[in-house]
Amino acid sequence: MTTSSATSSTAHTASATNPANSTAKRIAIIGAGFAGLSVGCYARMNGYEVDIFEQHDMVGGLCTAWERQGYTFDGCIHWLVGSNPDSAMGHLWRELGVLRGQTFVDSEVFQVAEGRDGRRLTFYSDLQRLRAEMLRVAPEDRGEIDRFIALVEKFGRPDSIGNLTDMSVMRRPSWLLTWVPVFIKYGRLTIHQYAQRFKNPFLRWAFEASWDMPEFSIVGVFMTYAWLAAKNAGYPVGGSLKLAGALEQRARELGCRIHLGTRVEKVLVEGGKAVGLRLAGGTEHRADYVVGAGDLHSLIYQLLDGTHGSARQKGFFDSCPIFEPIILLSYGVRREFADHPLVASYVALQLPEERVIAGAPHRQIMYRIYNFDPTFAPAGSTVVQVMLQAPYEHWKELAKDRARYLAAKKQAAADVADILEARFPGFKAAIAVTDVASPTTFERYTWNWRGSFEGWLPTPKSVTLRMPKTLEGLDGLYLAGQWVQPGGGLPSGAMTGRQLVQTLCRRDGKEFHTSLSV
Ligand SMILES: Cc1cc2nc3c(=O)[nH]c(=O)nc-3n(C[C@H](O)[C@H](O)[C@H](O)COP(=O)(O)OP(=O)(O)OC[C@H]3O[C@@H](n4cnc5c(N)ncnc54)[C@H](O)[C@@H]3O)c2cc1C
Numbered sequence: 001m002t003t004s005s006a007t008s009s010t011a012h013t014a015s016a017t018n019p020a021n022s023t024a025k026r027i028a029i030i031g032a033g034f035a036g037l038s039v040g041c042y043a044r045m046n047g048y049e050v051d052i053f054e055q056h057d058m059v060g061g062l063c064t065a066w067e068r069q070g071y072t073f074d075g076c077i078h079w080l081v082g083s084n085p086d087s088a089m090g091h092l093w094r095e096l097g098v099l100r101g102q103t104f105v106d107s108e109v110f111q112v113a114e115g116r117d118g119r120r121l122t123f124y125s126d127l128q129r130l131r132a133e134m135l136r137v138a139p140e141d142r143g144e145i146d147r148f149i150a151l152v153e154k155f156g157r158p159d160s161i162g163n164l165t166d167m168s169v170m171r172r173p174s175w176l177l178t179w180v181p182v183f184i185k186y187g188r189l190t191i192h193q194y195a196q197r198f199k200n201p202f203l204r205w206a207f208e209a210s211w212d213m214p215e216f217s218i219v220g221v222f223m224t225y226a227w228l229a230a231k232n233a234g235y236p237v238g239g240s241l242k243l244a245g246a247l248e249q250r251a252r253e254l255g256c257r258i259h260l261g262t263r264v265e266k267v268l269v270e271g272g273k274a275v276g277l278r279l280a281g282g283t284e285h286r287a288d289y290v291v292g293a294g295d296l297h298s299l300i301y302q303l304l305d306g307t308h309g310s311a312r313q314k315g316f317f318d319s320c321p322i323f324e325p326i327i328l329l330s331y332g333v334r335r336e337f338a339d340h341p342l343v344a345s346y347v348a349l350q351l352p353e354e355r356v357i358a359g360a361p362h363r364q365i366m367y368r369i370y371n372f373d374p375t376f377a378p379a380g381s382t383v384v385q386v387m388l389q390a391p392y393e394h395w396k397e398l399a400k401d402r403a404r405y406l407a408a409k410k411q412a413a414a415d416v417a418d419i420l421e422a423r424f425p426g427f428k429a430a431i432a433v434t435d436v437a438s439p440t441t442f443e444r445y446t447w448n449w450r451g452s453f454e455g456w457l458p459t460p461k462s463v464t465l466r467m468p469k470t471l472e473g474l475d476g477l478y479l480a481g482q483w484v485q486p487g488g489g490l491p492s493g494a495m496t497g498r499q500l501v502q503t504l505c506r507r508d509g510k511e512f513h514t515s516l517s518v
Pocket residue numbers: 030031032033034035036053054055056059060061062063075076077078079080081262263264265293294295387445446447448453454455480481482483488489490491493
């Protein structure tokens with residue numbers, strides 16, 4: 001394990017007030033997740049008055065964690081793209097104060113695949129170690145393995161799409177000449193399709209299983225390994241709450257007014273323009289601009305009654321796959337797992353046979369041992385977590401009957417504990433506390449459509465889509481966050497937030513400014 005850290009330095013102080021009754025234009029933002037807070041920060045850097053409305057009693061949205069009997073169960077962060085402060089994305093995080101006081105773990109091992117026959121494949125972050133490991137398992141695939149490593153190296157270049165925060169670079173002829181052929185060749189391939197190139201059946205299984213999302217674009221895999229190799233996708237010790245806290249602090253320092261526990265019920269529209277929000281309880285909040293930085297489906301169909309947005313945009317809900325809802329099973333375990341490698345992502349464990357868990361058939365489970373974050377458990381103990389796809393309709397139906405719902409959660413936790421017991425004898429006896437978050441838990445706390453945990457899945461089709469950042473027929477309303485950028489994730493909040501404020505500045509004839517927090 002190597003660690004890198006970014007320590008705090010001068011916080012931005014200019015324009016740190018948000019004076020009511022000033023002549024500055026007012027922005028009302030729906031949602032205090034990473035997108036809403038990012039929009040707020042950049043808007044304040046550019047002199048707008050900012051009010052952010054959040055239905056939950058804390059900021060962060062999906063980037064969150066919860067405590068149970070001395071254990072912290074994290075509901076989000078595996079790796080933060082841009083953990084290297086000198087990277088392009090790192091620059092945005094420094095503007096947003098997110099790297100302040102963070103210590104990142106750049107784990108040597110990204111993922112592991114464990115076959116039912118005891119075979120293992122370790123996906124190292126270092127590309128030469130990864131190459132050697134893949135060759136150890138599948139010497140017959142030397143050619144394809146070398147091509148894979150070469151592609152990852154290519155995606156590590158500064159002009160790769162994964163390292164761009166300024167998308168205008170993509171319009172340059174030199175960029176097009178280099179990258180268009182790569183996208184023509186690989187942009188149409190899913191992980192599943194790409195994995196078929198390997199002759200070795202175990203490598204094929206391990207490559208696909210360690211992502212557990214067969215429809216995911218292979219380009220996303222190339223980019224992720226490139227970030228890992230560059231130590232630019234570290235795990236922040238302290239997890240999601242610490243990350244969200246850093247962004248909240250920056251937003252408040254800049255003068256954003258954050259209204260927690262305040263649900264937005266309607267967008268107010270007058271003469272084809274969004275002019276404010278109606279809040280739960282009936283209060284109206286007027287603004288020059290409204291920003292939707294939460295769930296897009298409920299914005300279109302509940303807050304605006306389906307009256308705005310093009311047929312194409314609404315059609316995404318039928319035609320574009322989402323990150324399927326998950327069930328997150330967390331165990332506080334009185335055991336250290338010191339002999340288990342530090343794996344910042346997941347270990348894919350192949351099951352002896354297909355098994356129905358949490359309403360869906362599974363051939364493997366993804367487990368994660370938090371032995372890399374000592375802040376999550378009392379000394380001598382560790383958090384172990386399993387994430388499984390779980391059908392939304394199944395859990396929505398169960399949730400109508402509380403007793404059945406609780407029983408189903410208990411059963412899922414018991415099923416997974418049995419599997420972990422077989423893998424780590426003595427596991428069940430060491431469990432101190434268990435927690436289960438179902439798709440409806442994610443829906444309830446974050447309001448995301450179908451409880452999706454990251455918005456649109458970056459499939460070969462969706463990664464090339466340019467999703468609208470406004471709603472057709474409605475002036476004054478702008479969109480940011482995971483529902484307007486396939487692939488979602490925390491960086492999409494920062495990037496779409498920054499672009500949105502650039503758009504507003506252009507509209508208002510202002511120069512766009514930023515400042516650094518770290
Ligand atoms: C298990 C898991 C693992 C993940 N791993 C990673 C990772 O390793 N790296 C990474 O970058 N990302 C990861 N993500 C994804 C990441 O958390 C999300 O993509 C990101 O947080 C989305 O941010 P957002 O601001 O767009 O949306 P959200 O976080 O959903 O924020 C929207 C906010 O709007 C609020 N809201 C919605 N409607 C209203 C309303 N009407 N009134 C008031 N408030 C409203 C919601 O309560 C919410 O707080 C993971 C997510 C999960 C669940």
